[in-house]
Amino acid sequence: MRSASDVIVVGAGVVGAACAYYAARAGLSVTVLDRGPVAGGTTGSGEGNLLVSDKEPGPELELALFSSTLWQELAGLLPRGVEYEPKGGLVVARDEPGMAALRTFAAGQEKAGVTVSEVAADRLPDLEPHLAPGLAGGFHYPQDAQVMPALAAAHLLRASGAEVRLGPGEEVMGLLTGPGGAVRGVRTASGALYAPHVVNAAGTWGGELARLAGVLLPVLPRRGFVLVTEPLPRVVRHKVYAADYVADVASGSAALQTSAVVEGTPAGPVLIGASRERVGFDRTLSVEVLRRLAAGATELFPVLAGVRTMRTYAGFRPYLPDHLPAIGPDARVPGLLHACGHEGAGIGLAPATGRIIADVLTGARLPLETGPFDPARFEPEESR
Incomplete structure (x- = not known):
């Protein structure tokens, strides 16, 4: 005893x-x-994502909004080493149908208490100077933040x-x-x-x-891979992801899904995701997943095409149906x-x-x- x-x-x-x-x-x-x-x-x-941008109105979003206020309190109590950074998120669309879908999604979130603003295509470089040209626009979520988990x-x-x-x-x-x-x-x-x-x-x-x-x-494990680049000047200012990421988060499919998610860190490396698949606790390195992640990141940020990857790692999200x-x-x-x-x-x-x-x-x-x-x-x- x-x-x-x-x-x-x-x-x-x-x-x-x-x-x-x-x-x-x-x-x-x-x-x-x-x-x-x-x-x-x-x-x-x-x-280390602290997100409200990817959650539809409902119980999880309410939990995320409450947690956001608690993280702000904790940021003032915990050492700076936790790297709390209220940098905000930027969700971008490649075409007008994608923008229309994001607009509807954001309107529902705003009614639920989320702070969000539409960003026209010609204003995207003000937030992210290195974004690829030709995007239809996006939505800015200032409540999104990040910590070193x-x-x-x-x-x-x-x-x-x-x-x-x-x-x-x-x-x-x-x-x-x-x-x-x-x-x-x-x-x-x-x-x-x-x-x-x-x-x-x-x-x-x-x-x-x-x-x-x-x-x-x-509870089931849902595997994901992350690419980590060499340390860089602040090439990516926000958490930036394509509109299809929201659908992937909400999906219950066991099959491989990838969507472009790119963000800088205070320490310099850029983190690149995101993939989802249910393969048990298999940690086998998937070259196909890494290829998709790299392609998605360079499509959003062409400047990353010449950047070296320092490492990659896999993790398992605890998934409930x-x-x-x-x-x-x-x-x-x-x-x-x-x-x-x-x-x-x-x-x-x-x-x-x-x-x-x-x-x-x-x-x-x-x-x-x-x-x-x-x-x-x-x-x-x-x-x-």
């Missing part, structure tokens, strides 16, 4: 770190467990004051339960650890942790809470997720309606 705490958070990515931060700030004692290093999963493979997770954990236990010996092998099936803690490779609440922030492995608790949460994360208590297992399934938006949505988890744990008033994120929504009706 090891020391007890008020809550155990399983997962040391940015979502788990945010849960630990807000729970500790609410006065709870927190232990964070991870079988790997801090940000060793999806967080460490992310670009691994450092953000590390600094959130440090600021939380939580006890952080890392390594193979901390892998959760099962949940400990008491009378009525209520959570009493977890069983790890190193022994039992007790707490009346356990938060599943295990990212792409969130479905496996749910299975250990005897419940269904169909309805594209909404699972956030909150699991009515099927008293004491179990979920904070996973954010797909590619986890870094942006982490603070709002952590705040909701902390408010549930302390009985505080929730900042928004959480019904759409109910972890039990995938359970067959007859099993509920």
Whole structure:
């Protein structure tokens, strides 16, 4: 038997770190467990996007807008090393039908509280001087921002004051339960650890942790690759992507999808994405994906054609079938809470997720309606 705490958070990515931060700030004692290093999963493979521009009106956009305000607060509290940059996003269209679709999408977002402005074709160079000529126009989203995700997770954990236990010996092998099936803690490779609440922030492995608790949460990995260029002067000022990226984000297809996404970083390298495919946890390098990413980036920014790629890496987004994360208590297992399934938006949505988890744990008033994120929504009706 090891020391007890008020809550155990399983997962040391940015979502788990945010849960630990807000729970500790609410006065709870927190232990964070991870079988790997801090940000060793999806967080460490992310670009650090904090986006509202790619979300249609609805629950996820509400979560993103709330999280955006929390990130602004955190930026003033965490060290500058997290590289928080409110640089804004620019979504561009190649032709007039594409602009018409973006215009309709943006109008709905604006009604939901998003700040967005249309940019005529001849004004695009004012925002991005190196953009390819001939584009039909775009939309500017000043609320889009970026952080360095691994450092953000590390600094959130440090600021939380939580006890952080890392390594193979901390892998959760099962949940400990008491009378009525209520959570009493977890069983790890190193022994039992007790707490009346356990938060599943295990990212792409969130479905496996749910299975250990005897419940269904169909989280699947969705692979993506990122190209990283050599350090450059600020060639790309915003997060810039083509209109088809929005459709790819919303798609549930398991097949390979690529769309041009290009952004600069404070450190100099340009990050190039984005690809999506469901191939399990296969990390095999795909030359075809890299070719598509490079072609899409140079089509938007011809200046990148002569730039060297420094490295490439793959990561896995924690995908749920309805594209909404699972956030909150699991009515099927008293004491179990979920904070996973954010797909590619986890870094942006982490603070709002952590705040909701902390408010549930302390009985505080929730900042928004959480019904759409109910972890039990995938359970067959007859099993509920």
